[in-house]
Amino acid sequence: MPYLNRERPDVASILLNYQSTSEGNADSYYQQWRDNCLKTCKDSCDEYCGFSYLLMRDSAESLKRYIPQEYLDEMQGIADGAGLSFERVLILNTFFDTLMAFRSISYYIRQAQSPMLIQLEFFGAADDGVDNDGDGLTDEPGEGLFATYEPSPTATLVEVPANKPIRLRLHDIKLGIGTDKGDTPGVDPDTIRIRHNETQYQYPLDEGIITVLPVPEDPQALDVEFLPPGGFELASVQTLLVQAGDFNRIENPPPIRARFMRDERITFSTVGYGAKISDIHNQGYADGQTQPPSIAFAASGAATSDGQPFLAHHFALLDSNTAHKHTALLVHVPDNGENPHVTLGYTGLVWGLSGMNSKGLAWAFNTSDTLDNSMVNAFMRDMFETKLVCSGAPIGIIGRDILTRHDTVDEAVDTLKRIRPSFGWNLLLADAGGDMAAIELDWDLERHGGTYVIEPTEEADDGGYLGGKSGNDLYIGSHYIKNLNDLTTKVLMFQVRPQRYWSSFYFRSVRARSILGTNIENNIGQLNVDKAIEIMQVPDLIDERDSMISAVFEPKTLKINYAMGEVPALNSGFVEFSFADLLGGQ
């Protein structure tokens, strides 16, 4: 909670309700509440009378309307047993939803005020006698120039000349509101870092390899040309990871720093490599900085060695050297005869990150950043006067409901199509009959449908695969692969753009899903529980810092193999839990 308090100055620069006396507003909603809270607070007052507690409390109260009474009763039971207030247990149970929605907004605002990569040009691509962009035309005017940069899960261009530089145009503007008000726009050249494959370059240390050129017609822009010593390797896949900061020195919250853009990853092949764009994933290399996000995969039928369906999940988000101490496998047995089920979660939560019921329906969820969420909806409605609260069904409660009331993937998908979730999520479902589905959810702010179902056999528009290549497997990361235009709109001066343009998870997830997919493809027909565990232990798929819970569910035998309690979760080793034995013993 204290960490979120640091975000208040940024939030208060736009949302008046969260201003304080330090911004000259002693009558704000936040300041009034804080003053009253401090009058009666006895301990941990910075925590319980802080911005983050107010945010979490208000949002929890709002989300409470979407939580069935039976789960609220469970929370009350936890509160009574633990000697905590119901309010705090409710906050704990809605923490994920509020945190993710709030994080997406604050991260987006931060990114909007940071430098951006807006244009990309591959010199020589327009006169090399090759169709570099796969459009069927060779050396058409503008080939090699991306006037509007587009983050991509695959290569940006193929077969480019290896001895010509790449030009990146960075741009930095400052908003008329927010903490940027009055700041100097522009990209600080001394903050430019380019990681080429596995080699890090930075300006001005590597001047000559990195060349910085002003853009006369746009002082807020900076052109950066990059060519590694000796040029790019011929007939190979090349990756650039680009980062830059602005001229500002943000002092509040400390430490003092510039505003830095998200690391943008660009992948391309050089002449002679031969593959087409859709076959080259924008996977890049381990950068020693970022970690893979949550992944999940499922297989059944011919994709497996034994015909037994399974669903594997490794959730990673937030541990902070604490969460792993409180993991729990919970068995839920409804009084009314509905499906008993197991969840893998944390003490104090009535739900889990994944689970399976007595009918063999297994589910898991990953986060998927989106601005198409309930908190943004509140902002678009109330603008500067808005309160940051979520609405819609909390993700954990969605999972409990599915496990409690449904037996098959088809039933669950029908329900999911009618649900409005609080935030963006990627789900994976598998059942004892071998059916499986991936579902991408958002709040559906523009009412074009917020539930995107991916079948194992589904193809992508570019001829690639949304489902698994075998037709009997599915794998998901923490980014959308079908809901590609989750939200495109304009709110005040903010050009709201889809997830791939701003989410800090995006490139990490693209890389993780690519590696996961390769490992699955390489084992089609050999997949089983042991192989699934082996795949999850691929180092590039393990978040060493914030891995939380890993599990493999076996819907037919009702076995759960879980690893949790350490960081990364896999370090604890997998423990087999037989739900069938437990149910048989009742």
Place this chain on the structure above:
Amino acid sequence: MKHQCKQARCLLVALMLAIAPNDADAGFAEALPKNTFLLDIQYNFSWLEGAWDNNASMGPLIPVIERYEPGGGKQGTLIPDASVRYHVMVFQLQYGIVDWLSFGFGVPVVIETSINPRLKWVSGDFQPVLGRAYSETDFWQWAESMGQPKPEKWVGNKGVLGDLVLGLRLRWTDWIPGIEKAQVASALTITGAIPTGKKADPEEIVSAGTTMWDLQTQGNISIHLGVDKYFEKELDGRLIIGADVFYDWFAPQRYKSPRGLRNPLLANFAPYIGDSYIIKPGDFFGASLQFDVIAVKGPVKASWISGYDEVRAAGFPPLLTLSFRYTFIKLGQTDYHSQSDLWDYTQEDRWRPGFRNILTITTLFSFLRLGAPLQLYFTYRSLSLIPGKNTRAADVFTTGLRIPAKFW
């Protein structure tokens, strides 16, 4: 021959352990003569810079602290290179009830304790938001933005009472006829500590209390069985060899849990371990071997102390005695009991079973033979010279004076 504390080194052996390992005392079996008082005032200075770890290697006193940014990996590692200083006065009074039974009472008063955490910083993961990894300055700016100040040198316990100690020594060999011929004496010593010491402030990152547990020197109940071997005939009484086995039991103590009132990031355990927790320190079981060498017997002067009787004065303690002691202590596992088994485990990991190897050297000057009712002593005791295991490596310098008196 009764060894009636002729060197005035008596029950204080146990009493003074309460504050500092200042055994300016020889003779594990010596007791005060009947109706004799002995006032002992000593000053102890101890310094502590490290601890012997589970591999018997010298390590930091306080474990390193790994700091993580939620979702952002490791910020870095805080490495405390803590330095602790204790200044303690101990006032003791002993009384010979009969020749074979003495009573003692010790009052330790801490003059000052200081702890300098001397935190070092090792940067962690690259933070894309910062464009760099957290430097030490970055980290403390970040921490202070959440109300966590950088721990600075702590000074406290000024004039604070420690645990009072009461003790009895029973020299049981006095009841065995003819034991004198073997020039051997043995005594049973029992001490008990009254919990008058102060517990460390739970809200401070670096602080210390004044209880037996804080000082780690003696249990709340301590039982010693000591034996002295004299060489009056063979070596003109210039050597005493003593041996002692002992057992120290520590009482469980309840402590308040830190609530993050002053250190919200580094000391805020109450939300998940409960409002309080109990520590049951591991007990001590050990043995000592000591050699007392009379270096200088010194001249004899008939004075008012000896009733102007030169022969009697010759029976007073020698002018200079040197003592060398080796002590081995086996340390038991310390148990924590809170609402979090995991937290208990992590705390207990720091207090696993181990051992101490202690060397003590004492120089004692006695002026009774010269007509002055006064003794001065200087002691150096070290736990840092010989490796131990899972124990602090404290060194202590002690100086004190003793005044014996007999009023009836």
